Amino acid sequence: MLNVSEIQTIDHDVLVVGAGGAGLRAAIECSARKLSTGVVSKSLLGKAHTVMAEGGMAAAMGNVDQRDNWKVHFRDTMRGGKFLNDWRMAELHAKHAPARVHELEEWGAVFDRTKEGLISQRNFGGHRYPRLAHVGDRTGLELIRTLQDHGVHSGISFHMECTGLEILKDGDRVAGLLGYWRETGRFVIFRCKAVILATGGGGKAWPVTSNSWEYTGDGTAMAYNAGAELMDLEFTQFHPTGMVWPLSVRGILVTEGVRGDGGVLKNNKGERFMFNYISERFAPETAATVEEADRWLKGDKTARRPPELLTRDEVARAITAEVKAGRGSPHGGVFLDIASRLPADVIKKKLPSMYHQFIELAEVDITKEPMEVGPTLHYFMGGIKVDADSQMSSVPGLFGAGECTAGMHGANRLGGNSLSDLVVFGKLAGEGAANYIEKLGTPPKVPDAHVTSAVRAATDILNRESGANPYLLHEKLQETMAKGVGIVRVKEELEQAIAEIEAHKKEAETLKAPGASQYNPGWHEALAMRSLLVTSEAVARCALMREESRGAHTRLDHPGESKEWVNFNCVVTRGPDGAMRVEKRPRPPGPAGLVAIANAKIEDLESGAVGADAK
Amino acid sequence: MATTRTFRIWRGDARGGGFEQFEIQVDEGMVVLDVLHRIQAQQANDLALRWNCKAGKCGSCSMEINGKPKLACMTRMNSFAESETITVQPLKTFPVMKDLVTDVSWNYAQNKRIPKFQPRPRDPDGAYRMYQEDVDRVQEFRKCIECYLCQDVCHVLRDRHGREQNTFVGPRFLIRLASLEMHPLDTADRIPAVRDEFGSGMCNITKCCTEVCPEHIHITDNGIIPLKERVVDRFYDPIAMLMRKIFG
Incomplete structure (x- = not known):
């Protein structure tokens, strides 16, 4: 006892x-x-x-x-x-x-x-x-x-x-x-x-x-x-530029700073494809041609920003589309080129850990060759x-x-x-x-009483005679999320993912970590799985509820932003029966002053025609 | 190309232990940390090791690989011959907790001993002005990821005396002291403490620390030697000594 x-x-x-x-x-x-x-x-x-x-x-x-x-x-x-x-x-x-x-x-x-x-x-x-x-x-x-x-x-x-x-x-x-x-x-x-x-x-x-x-x-x-x-x-944000090769480093981040410092994205035909993916919202503030983008980079304040510097959701979707259309790099990404844009010594000074990371892990010298990059799950x-x-x-x-x-x-x-x-x-x-x-x-x-039950739930994993391997359950969950709750989503796949998560939750109740409790990563992994299953289920259920495409959430069956959904959040709570509940909850409207600033044309904001009195 | 490789991994805890052998499939592009993870998932669920970023940025996966202090995440499998057995063991300088995990708390205690940063007042417009060429050196030291490979390889710390008596903080904290001493905004004087409490004199510049630094910081040349020079200028410069005698 x-x-x-x-x-x-x-x-x-x-x-x-x-x-x-x-x-x-x-x-x-x-x-x-x-x-x-x-x-x-x-x-x-x-x-x-x-x-x-x-x-x-x-x-x-x-x-x-x-x-x-x-x-x-x-x-x-x-x-x-x-x-x-x-x-x-x-x-x-x-x-x-x-x-x-x-x-x-x-x-x-x-x-x-x-x-x-x-x-x-x-x-x-x-x-x-x-x-x-x-x-x-x-x-x-x-x-x-x-x-x-x-x-x-x-x-x-x-x-x-x-x-x-x-x-x-x-x-x-x-x-x-x-x-x-x-x-x-x-x-x-x-x-x-x-x-x-x-x-x-x-x-x-x-x-x-x-x-x-x-x-x-x-x-x-x-x-x-x-x-x-x-x-x-x-x-869930997919950062557009993670490493794609070798497989063991797939997903490791390649900083957006590469693009901020002038790096450009190219497909296997050598095209700067981002010019084909400029959405309506950003078109007035994005360069229309390579020539204009390059002038901006040189500090010309009349030129507009290169499309490589669009927001992460837009760039990640563009890369996914290029790869799907067969214009990707050999290992399923696209090319990120800084080598032809900056002298080698400047690259090493401005992006030292990127240089280091690619030389050591991929044997690629980014001052001489382009990097291969693709989307990687980055942020909640x-x-x-x-x-x-x-x-x-x-x-x-x-x-x-x-x-x-x-x-x-x-x-x-x-x-x-x-x-x-x-x-x-x-x-x-x-x-x-x-x-x-x-x-x-x-x-x-x-x-x-709460302490007693929580301790017992944790130690059961060590004490049971046999059970599922926590590492393998983790791999199964990753397969589920990659397949059903990835960068582009669709109703049937989300439903399938939720069904799989329910099965994983059952299996999680039977996990077994061999060995003692002292510094035991198998046990730590089993305990972490309980959290990961909660957040994964919440992601999948919210993704199923939101029937529109907005920001990092893209629904193939509901393309485009909906006028209705901008007024709602998906709110998740644990029901009294322990089951997860998702609610479509109205958002309070924004204060008029802030709404005006957010919607202002940049020229009006800078001239003071909008927002001048906001402190 | 996948190949089967042999790993000898030290398993045990403070009471003792020994090497255990694993045969494991290794794929192209893998680093030692990937292989350890595969062993952990498939053959030894409770194999203890530390890691975080897997990209050489956090300094967690420090261990000794074929006798050399290294980050497992930055040690590529193709840096070894295909028939070579890879031996992995915990850092030797610090007490073993379990398997590849050591108790590095001594380092955190040293860090706490170092007097904190004390900036001068801001410029009248509220800004601090520092020029890039004046902060390059400090930035080099601040690249340190606290992997403690330099502490592990330092023979002053390895022979335990420096650690147990707290007479020598080791290369990592000498460069932290150097980063504070060379910080353009800092006003504190740590030079007496560098000599008396942190043991700058105990380093005899064999540069083993510099050799193992995964961030390629010139620990000895750019950090420790200039600190030693500042100590010498302060305490052993004959003209300054004479001036102090005359003017008090």
Whole structure:
């Protein structure tokens, strides 16, 4: 019989789950508010997924082009998100991002500089002006190391290689979290007044992904199991340029910075095919000819942007169409050429880790040859539904920040808007949790019964005599998602995928991990599968419900954006019977001032004819 | 072309262990980490190892491959002869937790000892100005992915004395100190601590650390030697010593 009093307990005011950019920034904020703050991370500190972000961090500082300001950034974000973004979040993000970049600099980050000695900014897809503060192509590393080195002096307790299993509640409110130490396999109860989830997405459900093993949707699933609402899960971003060869590196990211710095996409006939895929929405602001695109690259402010810098959803679809039409590269991608565009030494300086990655992993010298690239599952726009200002979910005391939340990016995220999202909303989540705790009456108590059942469910995997192999179940789920919930979707395939997921869920109840609980990856994999199945099911069910094509969600049987669907979100909850429910919920209309800015012609916004009074 | 290859992998924990042999199919383009994952999925579900990004950006999958400290994700199988047996074992400098996973917490403790970044005030317009040529060197050091291969190969740390006495922080943290010392905005003086607490004098510049750095940081030439020079200028420059005697 399990005795809960024998399980290790750790007390904090706030527990942050996840040690990427959002988690660290949230923890720093809580600690600055004099709260006892703990951070739980699955990996070692400094290894979280943020470290892989390459291109940069979007913030309208106007260092390179002074015409930039928060309103243009906001407009770009809404247009990139196909107007499904949470208005308030997109506004907060555009307004706060410059201050967060400056703050990182104050904490020791060393961004690349302009000739005047200011923070340099680079071009990226969907951003009208050069806007991404960056450090070569390793901006994520700079961000995480800066927050890490600042955080270790901020009185935060770091609990490394510890995985969260369940949110514990006292009545409706958050009371703590049950987790386990990966090293020993022992359980631990964190008793706290608020939990901030900053756990990223669930990309590991797809076989071709830029995501690491950590991306199993843990926070999203924990929030769902705790009764929180999820939203917009159908929007899964396929980054247009992942490596395609060799097979073992398929999916690893090739930064959009390659295109921002002048790289072009070509098919096997040598054509710059993106000129054939310019949608109506972006046509007025996109170059019509190669000649115009090249003038833009040289800094001609009268020229329009190259189509290679359209938003990620549009580029990914174009690449998929080229490959399908038989114009792909030998290994099923297209060519990304920077070699003929920039001198070798400039490529090595601006894109050092891309150079390194291709030489070491693919034996391709990108200063001499084009890269072969294709779409890779990269990012979850959807996740936990949170309030824009406080970042609190529908469960009191449960907060979220970064990729595990929904709303900020709508139907499609712009490159560079993720790193800024992490620090803008990480800070707000920290403030939200601190404000919540301030008003909290009696501290919550952790219920023993929940701990007992959760521990038993986890240890059953080790204790049963025999059962299914967790690695093989993971592979099966990946096949299901690739086949039925890929870059283009259709009703019958989605229904088939949901049926398969139901079967996988049954099998997940019989998983067996051989060996002891001490640092046992088979057991960790089995536990992660439970989360991954929740997020995968939510993606598939939302994708089936949304009968239109918008942003990253493309339905072959419902082409084009529908006027009706822009007014709805798909909201996911766990029903009392344990079954997943999806609801088509009306969105509140945007404030008139913001709606006018988002819909303005760029000329009117810049002349002040629209939005002049918006502060 | 798929081939069958032989892997010898150290399995065990703090109490001891030994090498276990695996025969495994290897496909074209694979790196050592791919093979370890395949072994884990097919033959040894509980084989413990760390990894994250699989692209040489996070520094998690550090281990010793045929005796050399390496990142498993960046070690291609075609860098070995086809008949070669591949031996994989955990980092030798740090205590084993299980299989290929070691306890690297000592490094995190060292990082915490280093006094934090202390910037000068902003310019009157609220900006910080730094020029690219002044930050190139600092950026080189900040490429560090904390894989601790340099710490693993450093003989001062390998003989345990430096670690157990906390007298030497090792190459990774000397370059972190260098990145702070050379940061154009930083105002703190860490030079006395570089000598007295962090042990710059214990490095005798054999450059083993530089050789294993997967980020190709010139740890010794660009980081440690300039730090040593700053220590020498401060404490052992005869003219400066004389000046200090006269003027206090």
